[in-house]
Amino acid sequence: MTGGQTGRLLDTGLLSAVQNMAMNRALLSSRAAGLSPDTLRFLQFKPCVLVGYHQSVEQEINRRYCNQFGIEIQRRVTGGGAIYFDPLQLGWELYLGREHFNGADLGGITRRICEAAATGLRQLGLNASFRPRNDIEVAGRKISGTGGIIEGDAVLYQGTLIIDIDVERMASALRIPAEKLNDKALSSAHERVTSMRREMNVVPALDQIKTALQQAFESGLGIGFKSGLGLRTSETELVRESVDEFSSDEWIYQVQRSPVETPNCEARYKCKGGLLQLQMRVDLRHRRIKQCWINGDFFLRPARLVNDLENHLRDCPFMKLEQSIREFFTQHEADMVSLVPDDFTRLFQIALDPLQETAG
């Protein structure tokens, strides 16, 4: 099959994380082998945390909390960071032939798929848009994270849609030190992540959400996704085999790294433009930022630029921080009062100085 214009719609309902991951492996392999058509799948998860393919559980997950509350720990086949998933979120996945993207690089494929998803959300009344590199946002707050994997001439691209979210549970399941799990950290998460429940007076029914996304993907990608086709026998067999593999510790804990390599750090910097505060998680092994949160008392408009800057600096090597911050402010028109891009560079330097000394 060459991945024509007629694809398949699957809705696999609420499954465990290992079952969903096994589906990823089976459906992608099958699509790459030309044995199955382009596919759109909707899925939901029983409570679980999922680390990205190259991440370490020890670094990302609060195992004690997850064990205590029966939250399953799994590894995704796709990239990106650790996420908490429960039935309050809807997952969507596309298994497609690369020929649909006509030579686009990975960023181009991401954009096309995410813009289609954002269109679907706008149909539902949300003011959603794609935020590079991989998010869909509403008024600067993330409502959907995405990631992908390539196998041969096929891609799997998947995203979450936050219909509702238990921020406290999410923050507890992911590895955030107890002392950070205070009101400030939770309020910080609320500023950066949103949900359909928070953004809309009435949340549409699940079926309505799925229909809007399906129509947007069909129109954005030029593929019709037909329901009623189900899994092929070979796919069902492959799911069964993959469940065995993905249930093993060898799969889940295959990347072993110490949490000591990814410390949290913070800084305060008082400058002419006000007070800048930073909380940050860094990767000492790769000498780069994992994630950062900036707040404080300063004037920067549009306000969403703070979140955009945080997003821009994710995975940024320490060495390239200054250049990357300058690039950001060259690319984005910012209205600042007595604040200059170098103030942000200084803020990061203050946070990094003690670590650089430790790392030698």
Next chain:
Amino acid sequence: MATVRGCDMPDTLLYDIDANVWCTLDDEGLLTLGMTAYACSLSGDIVACMPRKPGKEVQQGKSCATVESGKWVGPVKAPVSGEIVEINHQVVDDPAGINEDPYGAGWLIRLRPLDWQAESTHLLTGRAAQDAYAAKMDEEGFGGC
């Protein structure tokens, strides 16, 4: 050094056009391989690299390493079957090195081919490789490195 659409392509290396990897065989019969500048350009900034472990055998066309960029995971395919004898720990610790120097410090793996004679016939070098890449880039609508 030769370039195709702005992508470096050293003349002396062998290329697996489909897998988009380069390789070179040394006097001891060990094959060093890595991603081409074209593959690096398609990927963007690489943030993780996980080669398979030394001692593992990989089949031709199967994944001998994975790389991640922009939340995408992709395989690096072995141009021939062989046993992995060494991995480049430097790029595991600093994956950006793959983008910075794909043909030098950014190499990924050394493997001992199982049947070099039989499996290496599809590898191209020099002008033939450059022409094949130019055609591939045209077909894929690639704008250039």
